[in-house]
Structure formats: C-alpha cells, structure tokens
C-alpha cells in the first residue's frame with residue numbers, strides 16, 4: 266500500500282541529519298505506508314520530517330547528509346518478548362527432544378527451565394551481564410532496536426533481582442532501549458515442589474514488593490499453563506502486580522486452553538503471548554480490552570507444535586498481532602527477527618506486511634511504547650534501519666542473510682555493515 270506523502274508538512278528549519286534518496290516503509294497504522302523517492306530528517310533523538318525528495322530545500326543547513334541510494338528504511342525491530350538473560354546451554358535437551366521427549370516430559374523430569382535456573386543461579390551478575398551483552402550486540406546487527414527482557418530463570422528473590430539488575434545495566438551499556446519484566450511465575454522452583462501455592466505467596470508477598478521497591482521492572486508476566494501455574498495462581502500474581510503499579514502481561518494458551526487470556530485481558534493486560542490454543546471467547550476479551558496478541562513462531566517451530574494461533578479471529582476482531590523472537594535457551598534459541606518473520610509467514614500464515622507490522626508497530630504496542638517506537642513518524646524516536654533489499658517483503662522471504670546496511674537508534678548510527 267502506498268501512502269502519498271503529506272506535502273502540507275514543510276521541511277523544518279533545524280535538523281541535524283537528513284537521509285536522502287530512500288524508500289520508506291513507515292509501518293504507521295500497521296500498514297507498509299510506502300513512500301518512494303523520499304527523505305527522512307532527524308533532529309536530536311527524534312524523527313523531524315519525512316517527505317518527498319523534491320520537497321527538500323536546495324541547501325540543507327544541517328551537518329550530516331546520508332545518501333541512501335534508493336535503499337529501504339524501516340522502523341527498527343521491537344522485540345517485545347525475550348528471555349535474553351540466562352546461563353548454561355540446553356543443547357542436550359534439544360537432542361533429547363529429537364529422540365522423542367516432549368516439552369512436558371522434559372519439564373516433569375526436572376529438566377527444561379529448571380536446568381537453566383540452576384545455571385543462572387550459579388552465575389555471577391558479571392557473567393550474566395557478559396553473556397547477555399553479546400546477545401544484545403548480535404541483536405543490534407539484526408536491526409533490533411528495542412528489546413523487552415524478562416527475568417524468570419532465578420525463581421528465588423536474589424537471582425530474580427540479579428537478573429533484573431543485569432537488564433538495567435544492559436539498558437545503560439547497550440544502544441537499544443530495554444524494558445524489564447519480572448517473570449517470577451515462570452516455573453515452579455525445585456525447593457517448592459508440590460507447594461505451588463506457597464511459591465505464589467512468595468512471589469506476591471516477598472518478590473513483587475522487592476522488585477517494586479528497587480524500581481527495576483516496569484511489567485509483570487506469568488506462565489499460565491498446565492506445566493506451570495493455574496489461572497487462579499496467575500490471577501493472584503497479576504492482581505498484586507496491578508496494585509503495585511506494574512503493567513501486566515501473560516504467557517497463555519501455548520499448550521492448552523486455560524482461559525488465562527480472557528482473565529488477563531479483563532485485567533487490562535498489555536499483551537497475551539503464544540495463544541495457539543486461544544478460544545474465540547478469549548480473543549473477544551482481548552479485543553474488548555485492547556490487548557495485543559504476541560505471536561511466537563520460534564517456540565512453535567522448536568517444539569514442533571501443530572496447532573496455530575487463530576489468525577482469522579485476530580483479523581476479524583482487529584486485534585493487533587505482534588511478532589517476537591521469544592529468545593530463550595529452551596524453546597526458542599532464535600537470535601534474530603529475520604527467521605521469525607519467515608516463520609510467522611510460513612508457519613502461521615501472516616502476510617509479509619502483517620509480519621513486519623508485528624515486529625515493529627504492534628511490538629511497540631505490546632510494550633505500551635507505540636507513542637515513541639515502532640513506526641516512522643515525525644516526533645517519534647529516530648530508531649530505524651537501512652536495508653539493502655529490493656522490497657520490505659525480502660525481510661520475510663530471505664533467510665540465512667540479514668541485509669542490514671545501517672542501524673540508527675535515537676538519531677545515532679550504532680551499527681554499519683562492513
């Protein structure tokens with residue numbers, strides 16, 4: 266879809282940089298919003314102007330001009346669901362699964378998440394920071410400019426706080442914008458075996474107040490599933506979180522229908538994530554309460570799941586569909602948005618335009634950041650990527666290559682391909 270540039274918007278006087286001779290997919294309103302033969306101006310950390318080349322003044326009074334040579338500019342990817350901080354490896358579990366063990370089998374046998382918990386508890390804060398920093402550095406080369414990071418591999422107060430402290434350090438050290446989410450209700454820690462209600466009390470009475478006190482997370486998440494926590498237990502976590510002033514979200518309906526989505530949507534959740542087993546009733550609650558559907562095809566792919574999320578219902582009810590890497594060591598060790606876009610199209614049936622909107626503007630919506638991130642519009646943060654592709658669809662079509670030319674975050678060039 267081509268949007269005619271708004272020529273009533275004159276070129277502003279004071280800009281710092283202009284990117285000329287480009288093709289732009291703004292992704293505003295969830296559409297490509299294509300402008301050919303365009304220019305984009307940056308003032309400070311924000312986009313100042315986007316318009317046609319022939320609307321540029323004859324002399325640009327700014328310091329820096331970049332000729333994009335007809336390459337494409339899209340918003341930086343917003344990865345709204347990751348578990349990017351962890352220690353240890355789950356390659357062994359991958360091999361077990363190839364031998365026939367299911368996700369549930371591995372969880373029941375004390376493997377899966379619990380093995381990552383053990384390694385993450387044992388790792389120092391500096392070790393976790395170093396591991397996560399290198400993942401963030403790789404994300405930058407993949408055009409990912411905003412990242413949500415969850416805790417949830419500590420499952421005790423000290424390690425959960427350690428993970429969130431690492432997320433805070435990453436936010437200062439890395440160019441990307443990071444939002445931190447507390448996910449204490451990710452799995453039942455071994456010391457609370459058969460006492461899941463006691464662990465939920467530990468979360469609501471000890472962990473959540475401590476996280477709030479330290480101010481190191483803005484959102485709270487939980488895993489509502491037969492192998493994790495019940496709807497009632499996750500309700501307690503989200504209710505306490507809301508009272509404390511956190512935004513909430515939920516891992517729901519991944520492996521079965523627990524009706525967690527309907528509950529979370531009614532509580533005002535920003536997003537519900539996974540959703541393969543979501544009922545129409547659950548989707549209607551999402552639509553009624555403005556909850557974003559976060560689709561995670563990487564986990565679907567790695568777990569060799571068969572049931573796909575109800576895209577036709579999302580489309581009919583106009584529920585925004587975000588797409589995220591779900592980067593984690595167990596079910597989605599996917600360190601790039603590019604293969605996830607491809608999986609979203611081929612496994613779930615999204616169009617290329619839907620997948621790209623999912624990784625940009627709808628990802629930003631899922632984080633409550635749509636006023637600043639996810640699309641190219643004047644006033645928004647100057648977070649964008651110049652791609653050496655023939656069309657935006659190439660980003661969904663090609664795999665095994667990330668054709669990034671330049672990554673700009675808050676107006677600064679943070680990465681250039683060699």
Ligand SMILES: [Zn+2]
Nearest residue numbers: 346348516591
């Ligand atoms: Zn997750």
